[in-house]
Amino acid sequence: MTNDEAKFMLQGYRPNGQDANNAAFKPALEQATLDPMLREWFEREQAFDAVMAEKLKEVSAPAGLRESILAGTKLSSQPETTKPAWWRQPWGMAMAAAAAVVFLFAFWSPTDRQPIASVPGIDAIMQIARMDTQGEHPGDVLKAYQLGAFGAWLENPTTKLGSGTIPPDFAALKAEGCRTIDIAGREVLEICFRRDTGWFHVYLTPREGFDNGSLHADPMFQEQGQFAAASWADDQFVYLVAGTTGIDALRGLL
């Protein structure tokens, strides 16, 4: 083994000593003990690497990252052969709730209308979006049309959601089994539906309690990558619809 070959090998030797028992390094280490110049080079290299490793370890993960990871995956860490749709699992509901909160907040708070990426809690939304676009949509999802006339209206490809042709009967939808989410005491109803362009999620909640001046009859859009959402309000409800197939697909619904 030449010194150049030994150097090539030894610069992969971790300075914390974890490679001490790795037989692959043995010839190069022996060479370093025999050759003073190689040994000197190795000592300098190790000293430099040790300092860099030590400095890198000074970097801490942001506060809250661990909790966010655990909260987001807590109940999804167990593989299931008949796994329900993610939004029907508790963690998915929590994330969906977070999505609704973030968007309602982002859209209707005039002082906090900002790009999605900078809204607190957006990490959860982005994870939802990415999971949705990564995997196949679960097949055991309760279809929107199973929720009654309003669900069928949602899935009708000719329906323009912003038209308000069929106002939802909030109480009836709940009675039919549609999921509701409690967001800071406000009851938000969520329905998942499918169109040719993909899956979408619509959230609606009575407009009571909202600042009327911050609500908009015309849809307001937000997007980040393929994740897109639109919100608007009519006389009775505030709506938000979101999907992960891009802003154009979302506009096609409205």
Next chain:
Amino acid sequence: MSNEVFAQLVDAHYTPLFRFALSLARREADACDLVQQTFFIWAKNGHQLREKSKAKTWLFTTLYREFLRGRRRDQRSQSIEDLPPSAQDVPAEDVDHARSLDGQQVVEALQEVDEVFRAPLTLFYLEDLSYQEIADSLDVPIGTVMSRLSRGKTQLRKILARKEAGSHQDGGVVDFPKIKKQGGTR
């Protein structure tokens, strides 16, 4: 995997994963996204891993793949990798200069290293993975890892020397988070 075991897995690896992600993505928010996404994928697919002892390598591999998936590979990186190997040694003063840096400055310097070298170099300095495991994580031959480590270190020294000389100009790095001393969070 129970919630408790999963929490142990997160505790053991989320910080080094974040450091690795930060060196790749450069922005704290993007790094957090990568780490979260990695654990989401574990929650979804991790049970398919037969050898649980390889969870660490799996996590770093997955994070790196997610990073690559998020953007197109840089053509320039390939051309740099084609350059002949460097035999540059470490001058003694480099070590002294390195000691004078803080964690933030080191990560900023790492972030300036070309990405193709940055990934193995950061994994090496994290010291969690052997060079064989780094090769597995990055899906490259062992010799390539060694070669990239060599070139990466050369680049890093040049960057540090330039910073020391005061010729470094900001602009390539944004939104770097505040660095806390180890043990400051969790």
